[in-house]
Each structure stands twice: as C-alpha cells, then as structure tokens.
Amino acid sequence: MRTTLAVAADLMREAMKRKWFLGLAIAITALLVTLGLSLRLDVVDGALAATRLFGKVSRGMTIQAVDVALRPVLEAAAWVIFYGGSVFGIIACADFAPKLLSPGRIEHLLALPVRRWELLVGTFLGVLGLSVAAALYGAGGLTLLLGVKAGVWTWRPLVAGLLSSASFAAIYAAMLTVSLWARSAAVSAAIGFVVFVSGIAAGNRHTLIPMFEPGVGRAIFTGYTMPFPRISSLGSAAASIASSQALEVRSLGSLLLGTLVFGAAVLALGAWRFEQKDF
Amino acid sequence: MRRRRLVFLWVAILLLAAAVALMLYGEEPAPEPPEVTVNFPRRLSPNERKRMEGRRVLPVPAATDAGVQADRPRDPVLAALSGGGKSAVVVEANAIRNSPVGKLLLDCLLDISRENPIDQLKREAGVDLLQDLDRVAMTDDGVVISGHFANARWDDLFRSRASSNRYGDSATLYRPLAREVTLPDGGRITRQPEESVAVWGDQMLLMGDNDDAVRAMIDRVEGRGAVQPLLGESQTYGEIYGVISAEDLARIFPTDQFELAERFKSAASRIEVHVDTSSDVGIVANVKGTDPSQVEDLGKSMGAALAVARLGAQREEEKELAELLELANVKPDGDSFKLEMAIPLEMLEKQLSRCGERRREREERWRRQQVQRGGADAGG
Numbered sequence: 001m002r003t004t005l006a007v008a009a010d011l012m013r014e015a016m017k018r019k020w021f022l023g024l025a026i027a028i029t030a031l032l033v034t035l036g037l038s039l040r041l042d043v044v045d046g047a048l049a050a051t052r053l054f055g056k057v058s059r060g061m062t063i064q065a066v067d068v069a070l071r072p073v074l075e076a077a078a079w080v081i082f083y084g085g086s087v088f089g090i091i092a093c094a095d096f097a098p099k100l101l102s103p104g105r106i107e108h109l110l111a112l113p114v115r116r117w118e119l120l121v122g123t124f125l126g127v128l129g130l131s132v133a134a135a136l137y138g139a140g141g142l143t144l145l146l147g148v149k150a151g152v153w154t155w156r157p158l159v160a161g162l163l164s165s166a167s168f169a170a171i172y173a174a175m176l177t178v179s180l181w182a183r184s185a186a187v188s189a190a191i192g193f194v195v196f197v198s199g200i201a202a203g204n205r206h207t208l209i210p211m212f213e214p215g216v217g218r219a220i221f222t223g224y225t226m227p228f229p230r231i232s233s234l235g236s237a238a239a240s241i242a243s244s245q246a247l248e249v250r251s252l253g254s255l256l257l258g259t260l261v262f263g264a265a266v267l268a269l270g271a272w273r274f275e276q277k278d279f
Numbered sequence: 280m281r282r283r284r285l286v287f288l289w290v291a292i293l294l295l296a297a298a299v300a301l302m303l304y305g306e307e308p309a310p311e312p313p314e315v316t317v318n319f320p321r322r323l324s325p326n327e328r329k330r331m332e333g334r335r336v337l338p339v340p341a342a343t344d345a346g347v348q349a350d351r352p353r354d355p356v357l358a359a360l361s362g363g364g365k366s367a368v369v370v371e372a373n374a375i376r377n378s379p380v381g382k383l384l385l386d387c388l389l390d391i392s393r394e395n396p397i398d399q400l401k402r403e404a405g406v407d408l409l410q411d412l413d414r415v416a417m418t419d420d421g422v423v424i425s426g427h428f429a430n431a432r433w434d435d436l437f438r439s440r441a442s443s444n445r446y447g448d449s450a451t452l453y454r455p456l457a458r459e460v461t462l463p464d465g466g467r468i469t470r471q472p473e474e475s476v477a478v479w480g481d482q483m484l485l486m487g488d489n490d491d492a493v494r495a496m497i498d499r500v501e502g503r504g505a506v507q508p509l510l511g512e513s514q515t516y517g518e519i520y521g522v523i524s525a526e527d528l529a530r531i532f533p534t535d536q537f538e539l540a541e542r543f544k545s546a547a548s549r550i551e552v553h554v555d556t557s558s559d560v561g562i563v564a565n566v567k568g569t570d571p572s573q574v575e576d577l578g579k580s581m582g583a584a585l586a587v588a589r590l591g592a593q594r595e596e597e598k599e600l601a602e603l604l605e606l607a608n609v610k611p612d613g614d615s616f617k618l619e620m621a622i623p624l625e626m627l628e629k630q631l632s633r634c635g636e637r638r639r640e641r642e643e644r645w646r647r648q649q650v651q652r653g654g655a656d657a658g659g
Contacts, residue, residue: 210605
C-alpha cells in the first residue's frame with residue numbers, strides 16, 4: 001500500500017509542474033475572486049432582499065429565504081463542476097498513462113521493487129487525488145464565498161464535487177486500461193469520451209430505449225448501455241443535492257458504489273493486461 | 280505466474296457483474312409499459328371460420344351455371360357486394376356491440392338523439408337493432424344491412440313514404456314517393472328521391488343510390504347478375520374488414536400529409552383492412568400495388584412517417600399518442616406491405632367519455648320527474 005501511495009504522490013508532484021493544472025487552479029481562483037468581488041447579496045434577517053452582479057441589481061426578484069434563493073446558483077455550480085470537471089479531466093489526464101508506459105521510463109519503473117499492479121493503481125489514485133482536489137477546491141471556494149457573502153454555510157456543493165470525482169474515477173480507469181493496449185494519449189482521451197458519452201446515455205437509457213424500434217437495434221442499445229456507469233444520473237443527483245431537491249434515482253448509494261466497482265473492474269482488467277505485457 | 284494473471288481477469292469479470300447489478304438496482308425505475316392487450320387480426324380465427332361457414336346460405340351454383348357463377352360467394356352479403364366496385368367495408372355490428380368499443384360508440388349514438396332511435400325503430404318497424412342486427416356493409420353501390428328481420432314490419436315503416444313491388448325470387452323493392460319541398464323563397468316543388476330500398480327475405484335490407492343499383496345487388500344475390508368478388512370468405516376476419524381504394528384512403532389523410540396521400544394513390548391499387556375491437560383496437564392494413572419498387576418505397580415512407588410522428592409525440596410529451604405510435608409498425612412483403620396499428624382502449628374511453636353524459640343527465644331528469652309526479656298523484 002505504501003508503494004502504491006508513493007507512486008500516486010509522485011504522479012501528483014509531476015502534475016503540479018504541468019501548466020495545465022496550474023492554469024486550472026488559476027482559472028478556478030480567478031472565477032471565485034471575480035464572483036466574490038462582483039456579487040453582492042443583501043441579506044436581511046436570513047432573507048435575500050436584493051442581488052447585485054457587477055453593480056446591476058437583478059430585477060424581478062421576490063424577497064425570499066436566502067438558502068432558497070441560492071438554489072439555482074448552487075445547481076448551476078454543481079453542473080459546471082460535474083461536467084466541466086469531467087471534460088477537463090479527460091483532456092488533461094489523457095497522457096499520464098502513455099507517459100508512464102513510455103520506453104525508458106517503464107523499464108526504469110519495472111526495475112524498481114514495485115509490483116506492476118501497484119504501478120497501475122498508484123497512477124490511478126494519483127489522478128483521482130488530483131480530481132478530488134480540483135473538485136473540492138472549486139466547490140469549497142464557492143461554499144466559502146456564499147458563506148461569507150450570504151451567511152449560507154452548506155456542504156452540498158462539496159458533495160456534488162465528490163460525486164463528480166467518483167464519476168471521473170470510472171472514466172479514468174478506462175482511459176488508463178486502454179493505454180496498456182494502445183500507448184497513445186489520443187486513444188486514451190477518445191476512450192475517455194466514449195465512456196463519458198456512453199455513461200450519459202446509460203443514465204438516460206429508459207428515455208432513449210423507447211425511441212428504438214423493437215428488435216435487434218433496441219436489444220443492442222439496451223445491452224450496450226447496461227454495464228456503463230450512469231454518469232448523467234450521478235450528475236443529476238449532484239445537481240439535486242446541491243439545490244436541495246429530491247433525487248430521481250432509486251438508490252444513489254447503489255449507483256455510486258456501482259460506478260466505483262465499474263472502475264475497479266476495468267482496473268482489474270488493466271492489471272491482467274499489464275501483468276502479461278512484455279516491455 | 281499465469282494463475283495470478285488469470286485471477287485479475289476473473290476479478291474483473293466478477294466486479295463488472297457486480298457493478299451492473301448495483302447500477303441496475305440504483306438507477307431510476309423504468310416506466311411502466313402501457314397495458315395494451317391488442318389482437319392484430321391476421322387470419323380467420325376458429326370462431327370466425329365457423330361464423331363464415333354458417334353464413335353460406337346461398338345454394339351452390341348449378342353445373343350449367345358453374346362457369347359463370349363459379350366465383351359467386353354463398354354468403355348473401357358478400358354476393359351483394361360483388362359488383363366490381365373498388366371499396367367495400369363490412370362492420371360486424373353484433374360483435375362490436377358487445378365489445379368495450381361498441382359500448383362506447385353506442386353511448387355516443389344514443390347521446391346525440393333526443394329520442395332513443397333504437398326504441399323508435401323497434402316501435403315503428405319491429406326491428407331491435409341491439410338484437411336483430413348482424414352486419415352493416417358499405418360499398419360504392421350502396422349499403423347492405425343483414426340480420427334477423429323475421430319480426431320486421433317493413434310495410435308499416437315504408438307505408439306512407441314509398442311504393443313497393445316484388446322483385447326477383449325473394450325481394451321487395453321500396454321506391455320513395457315524390458314529395459313536396461318548400462324552397463327558401465317560399466315556393467314549392469315536387470322532388471322525386473332517386474334512392475331506393477329493398478328487403479331480401481327476412482335477412483337483408485339493401486339501400487342504393489337508385490333502383491338499378493339495388494336491383495343489381497339483388498340479382499347478384501339470387502344468381503342472375505355477373506359477379507366480380509371484391510371480398511372473399513377468407514377475408515372476413517376482424518370486427519371490421521374490407522377493401523378500400525387508394526383514392527378513398529387518400530381522402531382521410533390530414534392536409535399536411537398531402538404528398539404521402541398522393542404517393543398512396545399512385546402506388547397502391549388495393550388496401551385490405553381488418554380491425555379487431557375485442558379489447559384494445561388493433562388495425563391491420565395490407566397494401567398492395569402493381570409496381571413492387573413503388574410499393575416498397577411507400578412502405579418505407581409510411582414507416583418513416585410513423586417514426587417521425589412517434590419522436591414528435593415524445594418530444595411534445597404526448598404520452599398517449601407516443602404509446603399508440605409505439606405499437607405501429609410496417610412490414611414489407613414483396614409487392615405489398617402490412618401496416619399494423621393499435622389504439623388503446625383507454626384513449627378511446629377518454630375521447631368518447633363525454634358521450635353518454637348528456638343522455639344519462641336526461642334519463643336522471645326524467646326519472647326525478649317521474650318520482651315527483653308519482654308523489655304529487657299520491658298527495659292528490
């Protein structure tokens with residue numbers, strides 16, 4: 001376990017040196033600072049009386065409880081963190097695995113007293129750590145901002161951020177595993193997007209299935225979407241949690257666990273491939 | 280070493296299975312499928328075959344006539360319809376009356392009349408439509424109504440309205456009398472209606488546009504007229520069945536489907552329709568044409584039109600229409616294609632639910648009046 005965590009830590013150090021992640025951190029910080037400076041919420045006795053953004057007063061507002069009034073903001077933030085974070089993660093992390101497996105580096109790593117599956121899992125955990133850190137930074141910053149501005153302290157955006165990371169974990173597991181067959185950042189990113197889009201379709205399969213004519217087409221679509229993580233369902237759950245709305249899924253815990261187990265299954269497949277590959 | 284690698288593969292498979300099970304349990308439940316119990320009429324059922332055989336009341340053509348009358352159906356209604364027209368539709372009124380759809384339609388029929396027309400006809404002519412009526416057939420030449428009319432008093436019904444004379448072996452022809460009509464400017468003219476009515480034995484009432492049309496129908500039934508069968512005995516399945524010409528069918532297309540209607544007219548030569556109303560309404564239309572490639576194209580266009588309509592209904596959240604169209608499909612078959620559609624009974628109930636309300640309100644008012652009258656009489 002210690003070796004695995006050491007590999008993860010090494011990956012995170014490398015990521016910090018990259019401009020991508022520096023840029024992401026700066027972008028999130030800039031967004032939060034801009035929002036913090038431009039957004040002014042007039043809260044009187046727990047009720048939101050007026051909102052000013054860049055000096056302009058929002059029209060058509062009714063005076064209502066501030067936590068109720070901020071629900072749309074929290075929901076929008078959850079959507080951005082979830083989907084924006086996933087897309088960014090796919091693009092930014094696509095070349096970690098191909099770089100790990102690049103000639104020269106992989107031989108050096110394999111010469112160390114590190115098991116192959118530990119290398120794989122360590123890389124995965126490193127990327128997952130980055131994803132969690134970025135999501136919590138963005139969600140946490142928003143929570144802090146709203147807490148200071150409006151006196152609304154809520155853990156909901158943080159939960160949305162964590163759900164986003166769980167969803168990304170399943171996607172990255174597939175990206176990492178496919179690199180063991182094709183050592184290419186482009187292929188890795190492509191598979192990431194395939195899992196991402198398939199996961200969105202899987203989350204909406206009960207809506208999409210009736211659009212197929214009964215027969216082979218419908219059977220293929222039903223079978224194809226069955227194993228993929230329900231990414232859109234997790235996204236909707238994140239938005240619903242952030243905005244204190246009822247969940248539409250039967251069991252969020254089961255979906256979440258299923259998504260993580262999917263990631264573990266794909267990683268196990270990657271470990272099987274890694275163990276038998278000659279470098 | 281190899282064993283350790285295989286362990287990873289087995290773990291992957293087991294974890295994937297577990298993930299699928301967890302996600303299937305956790306996702307939002309699938310919507311309940313609509314409860315549609317629809318029978319698509321595709322061939323004669325055993326009961327329909329028995330019914331068809333029971334209707335063969337006409338004699339087998341004699342050997343000398345066999346060459347001429349070989350095609351003459353032995354069912355008098357089908358024989359009457361064999362005039363070479365392009366469209367003929369038969370409604371099994373007795374079967375529909377006892378179906379859920381029939382009860383809804385009957386409610387509507389009684390609702391639009393102030394006085395119950397069924398009771399009125401029973402009183403005036405001795406015909407109980409609910410018991411005596413068997414089939415109603417509509418064709419280019421006229422209408423044929425079959426049933427058990429042994430107790431009918433046709434002479435009483437037509438006495439003051441038509442002149443009668445015998446025709447053929449078993450028919451009585453009723454020709455409407457001329458009548459005076461008041462014009463909008465107050466003037467009066469005498470009009471002689473062209474339509475004609477005939478009764479054949481105690482089992483058929485025939486109505487035609489004119490005397491000749493009605494006589495021709497009787498001649499075909501009694502074996503004197505040439506027959507060009509439009510509907511065969513093997514096609515008498517479903518509660519409604521028949522053949523419709525492409526021109527007649529094109530008229531019922533909505534105006535925004537003008538192009539599809541025109542393609543129907545050019546590609547289709549014969550459309551055979553069968554409708555089952557035993558539960559949800561199932562409609563099967565067999566479309567035939569002379570040019571297989573045109574018919575195939577038409578079938579694809581119909582399939583595409585249904586798919587587009589279904590997507591549109593889903594987008595507009597018209598759930599019932601989307602469910603209805605979900606049950607529609609087109610099956611190509613050489614120089615023809617089969618179109619199947621279903622109308623859920625629930626949808627018909629909703630459309631026709633207002634029917635019957637007015638009649639029930641009238642009956643309730645009449646009942647209350649009777650009760651009040653009874654009370655007043657007792658007090659007096």
